[in-house]
Amino acid sequence: MTHGTTTQRATLRLDGAVLRCAGEWTALNLAPLEARLEGLAWPPGDIHIELGDVRRLDIAGAWLLHRLQQGLARQGHAVSTGGLAPQAQHMLELVRRTGVAAGEVPRARRPGLLEGVGRGSLEQALHTLGLLAFVGELSAAWLRQLLHPAQVRWRQVAHELGEAGYKALGVVGLLSFLLGVVIAYQGGVQLHKYAASLYVADLVGLSMVRELAPMIAAIIVAGRTGSAYTAQIGTMKVTEEIDALRAMGIAPMELLVLPKLLALVIALPLLTVYADIMGILGGMVMAGAQLGVTFPTFVDRLGVALTTESTLLGIGKTPVFAAIIATLGCYQGFQVVGSAESVGRRTTLSVVQSIVAVIVVDAAFSVAFSYLGL
Amino acid sequence: MARADDRAGDNVIEVRGLTLSFGDKLVHRDLDFSVRRGEILAIVGASGCGKSTLLRELTLLQPPDSGTVRLLGEDTAAMSPQRILELRRRIGVLFQNGALFGNMTALENIGAPLREHTALSHRIIDEIACVKLGLVGLGPEDGLLYPNQLSGGMHKRVALARAIALDPGLLFLDEPTSGLDPLSADAFDTLVLELKAALDPTIVLVTHDMDSLWQVADRVILMGEARLLAVGTMQEMAASGDPAVQQFFRTARGRAAESCR
Numbered sequence: 001m002t003h004g005t006t007t008q009r010a011t012l013r014l015d016g017a018v019l020r021c022a023g024e025w026t027a028l029n030l031a032p033l034e035a036r037l038e039g040l041a042w043p044p045g046d047i048h049i050e051l052g053d054v055r056r057l058d059i060a061g062a063w064l065l066h067r068l069q070q071g072l073a074r075q076g077h078a079v080s081t082g083g084l085a086p087q088a089q090h091m092l093e094l095v096r097r098t099g100v101a102a103g104e105v106p107r108a109r110r111p112g113l114l115e116g117v118g119r120g121s122l123e124q125a126l127h128t129l130g131l132l133a134f135v136g137e138l139s140a141a142w143l144r145q146l147l148h149p150a151q152v153r154w155r156q157v158a159h160e161l162g163e164a165g166y167k168a169l170g171v172v173g174l175l176s177f178l179l180g181v182v183i184a185y186q187g188g189v190q191l192h193k194y195a196a197s198l199y200v201a202d203l204v205g206l207s208m209v210r211e212l213a214p215m216i217a218a219i220i221v222a223g224r225t226g227s228a229y230t231a232q233i234g235t236m237k238v239t240e241e242i243d244a245l246r247a248m249g250i251a252p253m254e255l256l257v258l259p260k261l262l263a264l265v266i267a268l269p270l271l272t273v274y275a276d277i278m279g280i281l282g283g284m285v286m287a288g289a290q291l292g293v294t295f296p297t298f299v300d301r302l303g304v305a306l307t308t309e310s311t312l313l314g315i316g317k318t319p320v321f322a323a324i325i326a327t328l329g330c331y332q333g334f335q336v337v338g339s340a341e342s343v344g345r346r347t348t349l350s351v352v353q354s355i356v357a358v359i360v361v362d363a364a365f366s367v368a369f370s371y372l373g374l
Numbered sequence: 375m376a377r378a379d380d381r382a383g384d385n386v387i388e389v390r391g392l393t394l395s396f397g398d399k400l401v402h403r404d405l406d407f408s409v410r411r412g413e414i415l416a417i418v419g420a421s422g423c424g425k426s427t428l429l430r431e432l433t434l435l436q437p438p439d440s441g442t443v444r445l446l447g448e449d450t451a452a453m454s455p456q457r458i459l460e461l462r463r464r465i466g467v468l469f470q471n472g473a474l475f476g477n478m479t480a481l482e483n484i485g486a487p488l489r490e491h492t493a494l495s496h497r498i499i500d501e502i503a504c505v506k507l508g509l510v511g512l513g514p515e516d517g518l519l520y521p522n523q524l525s526g527g528m529h530k531r532v533a534l535a536r537a538i539a540l541d542p543g544l545l546f547l548d549e550p551t552s553g554l555d556p557l558s559a560d561a562f563d564t565l566v567l568e569l570k571a572a573l574d575p576t577i578v579l580v581t582h583d584m585d586s587l588w589q590v591a592d593r594v595i596l597m598g599e600a601r602l603l604a605v606g607t608m609q610e611m612a613a614s615g616d617p618a619v620q621q622f623f624r625t626a627r628g629r630a631a632e633s634c635r
Binding site: 026027028030031034058059060063064067087090091094095097098099100102103104105106107108337338339340341342 | 463475476477479481488491492493494495497498500501502504505506507508509514515517518520521522538539540541572573574
């Protein structure tokens with residue numbers, strides 16, 4: 001076939017009571033015809049459709065012709081056709097035999113406002129119940145394994161620890177270092193006004209250790225690892241691998257979820273300690289460059305400001321964050337049904353819910369600590 | 375009625391010297407064959423002999439190491455990406471597992487190529503999709519189902535309806551009857567023959583199904599040992615004295631399918 005030049009457009013022309021059709025009535029050529037047909041002013045009485053110049057007709061073209069005949073007949077015109085080649089006639093017959101009528105495409109029913117609200121609420125309630133059931137099931141499996149530590153899949157735990165912990169060191173280190181730099185700079189400018197530059201060590205040390213390092217580590221882990229958990233379990237659900245595990249008598253909870261949970265509960269506190277160190281290092285570098293606080297002075301001041309209690313309070317929150325991220329990530333993975341799109345939607349949900357939950361729980365910790373005077 | 379493709383000569387596909395290997399593993403070397411206009415050609419061979427990979431090469435999804443594939447008279451190696459897109463609109467592919475889009479209903483799946491490649495209104499596209507659904511033996515109400523709600527047989531039918539959405543002159547079917555019960559597989563073979571009679575596309579199919587081979591294939595290509603072992607009609611294959619051909623076709627299953635003729 002020579003390039004493109006053989007493509008012949010489909011045309012139609014209304015000549016009194018005769019509609020003259022020509023060209024290639026194929027799917028790719030039909031769009032202009034559809035618009036032309038809408039705008040035609042049909043004369044009353046008999047209509048003849050002349051098809052002798054139609055060089056090719058496919059299913060789409062035959063449908064357009066068929067629905068035109070149907071439409072005209074419904075408006076009370078008597079319709080006749082002529083000049084149709086036998087193969088095109090066969091095509092038209094095929095389309096007619098399917099019994100599809102113009103304008104009778106089945107549509108999915110759209111729920112009304114009230115029904116939508118009702119269904120939405122029910123779905124949310126079921127979702128909450130489902131999450132509670134999942135947490136319950138997880139706790140039961142957890143307790144069983146506590147009683148039989150030999151059954152814990154340590155190899156899996158080690159693998160997950162590498163994925164969630166070791167491989168996150170780069171990004172956690174970089175971001176907490178930069179966070180330390182930013183805090184030292186923003187706070188240092190203010191402290192400098194009061195000639196209290198030295199207290200930049202208190203500022204960076206306490207804010208990093210108590211709040212920011214646990215938070216940044218948890219948020220990075222939610223984005224990096226929680227999402228991976230959802231996508232992995234979700235894809236396994238779509239490809240029936242979860243069912244295969246069940247059929248083999250392996251509880252997915254014990255093979256997939258518990259090692260992830262355990263690994264994250266170990267990894268996140270360690271990552272937080274690392275984030276503490278990198279954040280303070282960032283603050284120290286900035287304090288040295290911007291405020292003239294030398295490293296030994298900074299470290300001395302840090303020793304006074306930073307109590308063991310603060311450090312432990314900061315790190316102590318992180319196993320809770322880790323449990324939230326792993327539970328939500330795995331739960332959303334098990335909620336995947338059917339398609340690739342569902343995996344994407346559940347992954348987004350898992351990350352958003354984890355981050356929201358981590359921040360809310362962190363706020364709750366702050367309130368509780370201040371109430372307890374810690 | 376003259377078809378625009380007619381001037382390409384009688385061969386819809388011409389494969390010359392096609393060679394492909396993945397790393398150290400040779401998939402096939404120097405394949406030469408042609409597919410004639412309007413015929414149904416079946417590619418058969420033992421599992422893992424590279425049938426599906428060959429199909430991926432013919433549908434331009436996997437570039438070969440060397441050799442040429444001429445589709446509908448055009449050398450695909452020399453084509454611009456734009457030309458390849460245009461060529462693809464004239465080719466329909468039924469994938470082994472259907473590959474229906476999970477987030478769309480059956481009707482939306484069938485209408486997807488029309489929606490992408492034509493400016494037709496959504497109303498007409500939905501109606502055409504309904505017609506195609508009727509052609510593959512399903513009712514319009516089935517069009518509202520999502521792929522995970524379809525049974526195996528329905529899944530294949532919807533996938534076939536999508537493959538013929540643009541009335542392609544060339545249709546590739548990858549294991550169309552695999553995973554279907556004998557009754558559904560028979561019905562599917564009949565459907566393919568009906569569509570062939572009505573729309574007259576050239577069909578290339580990969581299959582393991584001996585009944586399918588006897589029922590639908592005009593010619594058969596047997597692959598093995600990284601080359602073509604034999605080419606011919608099923609009668610010729612069944613009568614062949616070549617041990618490799620005999621080994622494949624003279625199995626119990628092959629004989630049972632033959633005796634049912």
